[in-house]
Amino acid sequence: MKYNITILFLLIICLNTYAQFPDSERDGKYFEVNGAKLWTVSFGEGEPLFFIAGGPGNTHYGLRHFDSLSTTNTLVYYDAYGRGKSDTAEVVTEYTLERDIEDLEGLRKAMGFEKINILGHSYGGVVAQGYAIKYPENISHLILANSFHSYLMWQENCDNSNHEIKTNYPEVWEELMKIREQGAVSSNKEHIEIYGRVPYGFLYAYNPNNFKPRGRKPYPNPLNVKLYYQMVGKDGDFELTSDIGTFDYRKQLKDLKMSVLIYGGRYVRVAVPRMMVQYKMFCPQAEFVMFEYSGHNPQVEEPSALFVLIRDFLSK
Numbered sequence: 001m002k003y004n005i006t007i008l009f010l011l012i013i014c015l016n017t018y019a020q021f022p023d024s025e026r027d028g029k030y031f032e033v034n035g036a037k038l039w040t041v042s043f044g045e046g047e048p049l050f051f052i053a054g055g056p057g058n059t060h061y062g063l064r065h066f067d068s069l070s071t072t073n074t075l076v077y078y079d080a081y082g083r084g085k086s087d088t089a090e091v092v093t094e095y096t097l098e099r100d101i102e103d104l105e106g107l108r109k110a111m112g113f114e115k116i117n118i119l120g121h122s123y124g125g126v127v128a129q130g131y132a133i134k135y136p137e138n139i140s141h142l143i144l145a146n147s148f149h150s151y152l153m154w155q156e157n158c159d160n161s162n163h164e165i166k167t168n169y170p171e172v173w174e175e176l177m178k179i180r181e182q183g184a185v186s187s188n189k190e191h192i193e194i195y196g197r198v199p200y201g202f203l204y205a206y207n208p209n210n211f212k213p214r215g216r217k218p219y220p221n222p223l224n225v226k227l228y229y230q231m232v233g234k235d236g237d238f239e240l241t242s243d244i245g246t247f248d249y250r251k252q253l254k255d256l257k258m259s260v261l262i263y264g265g266r267y268v269r270v271a272v273p274r275m276m277v278q279y280k281m282f283c284p285q286a287e288f289v290m291f292e293y294s295g296h297n298p299q300v301e302e303p304s305a306l307f308v309l310i311r312d313f314l315s316k
Contacts, residue, residue, distance in 0.1 A: 021043065021064075021067045021070070022041055022043050024041055024060065024061050024064060024077070024219060025085070025219065025220070027041060028040055028041040028042075028085070029041075029042070031107055031110040031111065032110065033081075033103050033106035033107050033110055034081075034099070034102060034103055034106050036081050036086065036087040036103075037086060037087045038078055038079065038080070038081065038086045038087070038103065038107055039078065039079045039084060039085035039086045040076060040077065040078040040079075040107070040111070041060065041077045041078070042074060042075065042076045042077070042111075043070055043074070043075060044069070044070030044071070044072075044073055044074040044075045045070070045071070045072070045073070045074060046072050046073040046074055047073055047074065047115075047116075047117055047140065047314070048073065048074045048075075048076050048111075048113050048116045048117060049069065049073040049074065049075055049076065049116075049117045049118075049119060049314070050076045050078070050104070050107075050108075050116050050117065050118050050119070051063045051066065051075065051076065051077050051078075051119050051120075051121070051124070052080070052100075052104065052118065052119070052120040052121065052124030052125070052127050052128055053079075053080065053083070053121060053123075053124050054121050054122030054123040054124050054125075055083070055122070055123050055223065055224075055227075055228055056095075056100075056123045056227060056228055056231045056232070056244070057082070057083060057223045057224040057225065057227045057228040057231075058083065058123075058222070058223060059079045059083045059084030059085075059219055059220075059221065059222055059223075060077035060078055060079055060083075060084065061084065061219040061222070063077060063121060063299070064077070065297075065299040065300055065303065066119070066299055066307075068303075068307060069307060069310060069311070072311055072314070072315075073117065073314060076111070076116075078107060080100055080103060080127075081094075081095070081099060081100070081103055082094075082095050082224050082227045083221060083224055083227070084219060084220055084221050084222070085220050085221070088221070088224070089227075092226050092227070092230045093230065095224075095227045095230045095231060096231075096243055097126065097127065097130060097231065097243040097244070097247060098130075098243075100127045100130075101127055101130045101131050101134060104118075104127060104131050105131065105134075105135055105138070108138060114138075115138055115139065115140045116138060116139060116140070117139070117140050117141040117142075117143070117314060118131065118132070118139060118141070118142055118143065119143040119145055119310075120142075120143070120144055120145065120147060121145040121146060121147070121297075122145070122146050122147060122148075122270075122271065122296065123147075123148075123231075123244075124145075124147070125144040125145060125146070125147020125148065126147060126148055126244075126247060128142060128143075128144060128147070129142075129144065129147070129149070129249045129253070130247070130249070132256055132258065133249065133252050133255075133256070136256065136257060136258060139258045140258060140259070141258060141259045141260075141261070141313065141314055141316075142256065142258050142259070142260045142261070143260075143261045143262075143263075143310065143313070144260070144261070144262045144263075144279075144286075145263060145264075145298075145299075146263070146264050146265060146268065146271045146276075146296050146297070146298075147262075147271065148271060148275075149248075149249050149250050149253065149275075149278065149279060149282055149283075150247065150248040150249060150250050151240055151244060151245050151246055151247055151248060152248070152275075153271070153272075153275040153276075153278075154232075154240060154244055155239075155240050155245075156272055156274070156275050157270040157271060157272065157275075158236070158237055158238060158239075158240065160269055160270070160272050161203055161237075161269055161270055162237070162238065164202075164203065164269045165195075165198050165203075168202070169197070169198050169202075172194060172195075172197050172198060175194050176191070176194050176195065179191060179194065185234050185235035185238075186229065186232075186233075186234065186235045186236050186237035186238060187225075187229035187234045187235070187236070191237075192225065195237060199211075202269075203268075203269045203270060203296075204268060204269070204270065204295045204296040204297065205267065205295040205296070205297070205301070206265065206266070206267035206293050206294050206295045206301050207293075207301060210297075210300050210301055211297075211300070230242065231243050231244050232244045232245070233245055249282075250278075250282045251282075253279075253282045253283035253286075254282065254283060254284065254285070256283065256285070256286075259287075259313065259316060260283060260285065260286035260287070261286065261287045261289070261309070261310070261313045262279045262283065262286045262287070262288050262289075263288070263289040263290070263291060263298065263306070263309070264276040264289075264290055264291070265290070265291045265294035265295045265296055265297070265298050265301070266290055266291065266292050266293070266294065267293070267294065267295045268294075268295040268296045269295075270296060271296060273290065276290070277290075287313065289309060291305070291306065
């Protein structure tokens with residue numbers, strides 16, 4: 001009986017803790033930006049911290065692990081154009097890196113913020129860097145989380161991922177090569193299905209158990225595949241073209257004047273550490289941290305250490 005009461009008490013604490021944060025689907029607000037409605041979820045106290053999700057094509061929902069930062073900052077999560085609960089394009093060519101950068105600026109204005117802090121995760125960091133270069137006067141602090149400094153780094157992401165799949169999932173690789181020999185490319189439905197058999201935790205995690213399916217209710221439009229292949233190119237899992245095949249911030253990063261924090265995870269087969277550490281050369285004024293027990297998502301695998309780092313950085 002004693003143990004049942006203890007378990008019930010802990011459950012109540014967990015439910016109350018979860019309940020203190022807004023719901024991603026219900027407790028948000030739309031803002032009209034560049035002719036489209038963008039869904040935002042904002043809460044907390046202090047200076048605004050905008051989160052830009054990865055993919056390209058992902059929603060803000062996967063970034064809700066950062067919620068506890070709301071005790072020191074006003075968190076602004078949003079679904080970019082074509083993602084989640086935001087409007088989608090009638091024509092896929094409307095999805096561009098430049099559009100994502102301009103939509104962030106439009107959202108800042110619509111929400112009435114003079115200056116903002118930004119955390120861009122993975123592809124979100126590509127948007128964040130582009131925004132920081134174009135609108136440096138609007139940023140107080142810039143955080144690049146497991147991101148990419150150039151198309152060359154992203155291409156190495158593809159090359160390394162494919163090497164790992166070929167080495168560790170040879171049965172998947174063999175099937176993939178068969179359909180590629182018949183003319184299939186990354187954006188073909190069958191290609192996407194076979195490629196997707198490789199577990200997320202294998203390519204992205206220090207501990208794959210941290211990323212097992214939890215049976216949660218799916219968030220709307222969780223990954224816009226058409227948007228993804230518009231941005232990376234029709235065979236973007238092997239050879240980049242389009243926007244992601246051309247961006248390159250390496251020469252401009254050294255000129256950023258705002259405070260910059262860059263971090264990555266040691267155990268990741270994308271945003272690979274060999275390329276990640278090059279940020280020390282291209283952006284020498286930044287604080288650089290490598291999380292030794294994380295993959296692509298230190299906010300999941302080493303949250304305590306990460307949140308201390310972010311709070312300290314934002315307080316400077």
